[in-house]
Amino acid sequence: MTTTMQGQVALVTGASRGIGKAIAQQLTQQGVKVIGTATSDSGAAAISDYLGDMGEGRQLDVTDAESVATVLKAIDESYGQLDILVNNAGITKDNLLMRLKDDDWDAVLDTNLKSVYRLCKAVMRGMMKRRHGRIINISSVVGTTGNPGQTNYCAAKAGLAGFTKALAQEIAARGITVNCVAPGFIDTDMTKSLTDDQKEAIFANIPASRLGQPEEVAAAVVFLASPGAAYITGETIHVNGGLAMV
């Protein structure tokens, strides 16, 4: 068993900001080459800037099968391998179920859940052949606990946990692990829109009494990607300051 991640190649979706950016940066610190994605070309260029010679940014829409195929082909041509897939891209479109629009249901399920099906399927062949791979899906504490106003998001994130366990069982014998990291409330654009009242109510339930930092989620992802985590599969690591202990 190798003990270093030096020279491995990772794809991190949604690496332009927030949690994905922290994951991409921490992976490069382990010597991993990272392809980070954003939805826009300018976002991709900014990723290339911060990754420097440790990787590159690429434009990717996880809801578009063709876009996924293009990025994976480019990775294959430039790097010839993919060791780590981090499915981090995600969106919220919150509303009470009674007010939820079909479009908002579909967009959240497609971006947060079907995207993971798409990407995992696309990387499977290479990982199976090389008998090595790490897939880490970023789910959420609310996939376990539920949260009013987020039926779509909670359904997608809970779906991710089931998907992860099923795929983990399918491919464990091929040296590929599949796990989730479930963040609680993390200080990113996604939580910027919370009002002070909302934050106060949330803090009352978080034993750590603060938001988590993206780097604290990234650390769990890097661990699951590391050689030392080879025997962990189908699991969810919760990173939530004690908000939910499951």
Added chain:
Amino acid sequence: MSTIEERVKKIIIEQLGVKEEEVKSEASFENDLGADSLDTVELVMALEEEFETEIPDEEAEKIRTVQAAIDYVTNHAND
């Protein structure tokens, strides 16, 4: 140059880790050669690479025996 049959059998031997004499034409991958469903998926991947072709899922699902693999490749090989 080996025949298609020889090449297909060689891949089956390698992929499934079975002995040459076990790879009879009528042998079923799952029932006779100890393959599980993922092994057969990998076997099809290996055939695709050896014969530089893409086997559609509907067709791949029908390739369950040594003979079915040989037949598929024979009917679809361009070279």
